[in-house]
Amino acid sequence: PQDFEQDHSANSQLGYIGSGWGSVSLLKKLDTSNYNVIVVSPRNFFLFTPLLPSCPTGTIEHRSIMEPLRYIIRHKQSAVKYYEAEATKIDHARRVLKLADLSDVKGEVSETEVPYDYLVVGVGAENATFGIPGVKEHACFLKEITDAQKIRTKVMDCIETAMFKDQTEEEKERLLHMVVVGGGPTGVEFAAELQDFFEEDLKKWIPDIANKFHVTLVEALPNVSVVLPMFSKTLIEYTESTFKDEKISVRTKTMVKKVTDKNIECEVTKPDGTKEKQILPYGALVWATGNAVRPVVRDLMAQIPQQASSRRGLAVNEYLVVDGTDGVWALGDCSATKYAPTAQVASQQGAFLARLLNSMAQTQELESELKKLEDLQLQAAETGDRETLDKEIQKKEKSLRRVKQLSPFEYSHQGSLAYIGMDRAVADITWFNGNFATGGGGLTYLFWRSAYISMCFSTRNRILVIMDWIKVKIFGRDVSRE
Ligand code: FAD
Ligand code: NAD
Incomplete structure (x- = not known):
């Protein structure tokens, strides 16, 4: 068991950073009166990230998957302070957080x-670019709502620019080539959503792009890796064959080496093991590696000698205490554990x-009550009546x-679930004792959607998401730019 023998004053300052899956789940269950x-x-x-890939295409409106932190905070037992700021430094020696308000209004x-007595670090992770030249400057990412909005604008800009008067055929082809780099679940789900958007809406309203709009998924490894690496081969094959039906090109064994404003330079490993350089002209690029x-x-890790050998994030013990610290915990994508970085x-x-x-708080309260009873017991030893006190002490000790x-x-x-387009999903559901894939049709539609709905954060989010799906079924997706 964890050692709770230190001083855990009820008024200890508990700082915690982040408003993602880890931090908000903690906030929901924490007794804030302590x-x-x-x-x-x-x-x-x-942000309910599992439905983020549906936002750029307008299948889901971004507000439907956002839950204001203020709603959560106002429902807590006692006041919680919230500062909209970035923690720019965690000064481990001084036990101080440095904050900067990075919003437009200063x-x-x-x-x-x-200052903090205890600290929980839940800042998540940033997008990996591996220092590949041009990625930061030219690619869109898919982690935040603002990313989804940027992708939306970029895709629609590419389409409307391709339709510009006298645009050359070659330039049209480039502009309408949508490339997603990274065949992990983020890349797979977004490529599927984009192709659905094209098939169900864009083609109908902008028929001139029908023969040129094209989605390519680029992956360095020999296969895409839907959901989890341990996903069965059958499900990976099912995903790849679904992508073929959907006309999404999957380029595996293709490592992106450089990105310019119009081209992606790749290194392709051919079946005989030789490598070939290829250039992919593109209009919009979504980077999901x-x-x-x-x-x-990284800065906090550099301050703690015990973190020197950790690469993927803060090394923690089995109680999530950051190695080499006392009273600092880390959770989620910023911590390095044996688990995958998932919600x-x-x-x-x-x-x-x-x-x-x-x-910890209860322990401290019980310990102080026990101390009082033991003092009373000492006094009672002189007067002789100890029986009731003994019983009370035993109860408290227990x-x-x-x-x-x-x-x-x-x-x-x-279990895990990933949407792969055309109303199809793949899933590994532990209560089915293994992996299983769901085909298209009404049942799948109900299955994966109900799973996502049940995971939604609040009833408000659930209703908004269901309404978005119904709206899309009735009216289709909006094809305006913003
Ligand atoms: P996050 O949820 O990323 O939250 C980090 C928080 O820290 C944010 O509020 C951020 O604003 C804040 N922050 C960042 N920097 C600072 C700073 N310097 N100071 C203060 N605060 C800071 N996982 C699944 O299990 N199932 C899925 O279906 C799934 N789908 C996904 C789809 C997409 C598109 C993406 C990107 C991820 C998906 N994931 C999914 C992974 C999942 O979202 C992450 O594993 C999860 O968000 C990690 O939670 P976290 O709390 O560690 O970090
Ligand atoms: P990932 O790490 O799972 O996949 C990234 C992929 O990019 C890898 O397959 C990698 O080989 C490839 N890659 C890296 N560099 C490349 C390059 N230069 N060129 C081409 N390919 C390259 O990343 P992700 O998909 O963003 O997922 C991150 C985490 O979020 C994972 O833990 C995942 O399980 C979780 N997630 C889960 C779901 C879900 O459950 N539905 C959805 C999204 C994300």
């Missing part, structure tokens, strides 16, 4: 410090940390033992 809770994040809302103060460590986390893992870690922090017995964090995988 700590002075301070939340810091540049994003004043929670007050007289836009940088400050917050996974996670990289955020600068604030499921982050939210279970958040719930675990809430239990741990609640137990509760204390129970509270202290918190087992280490264990992840429980509930």
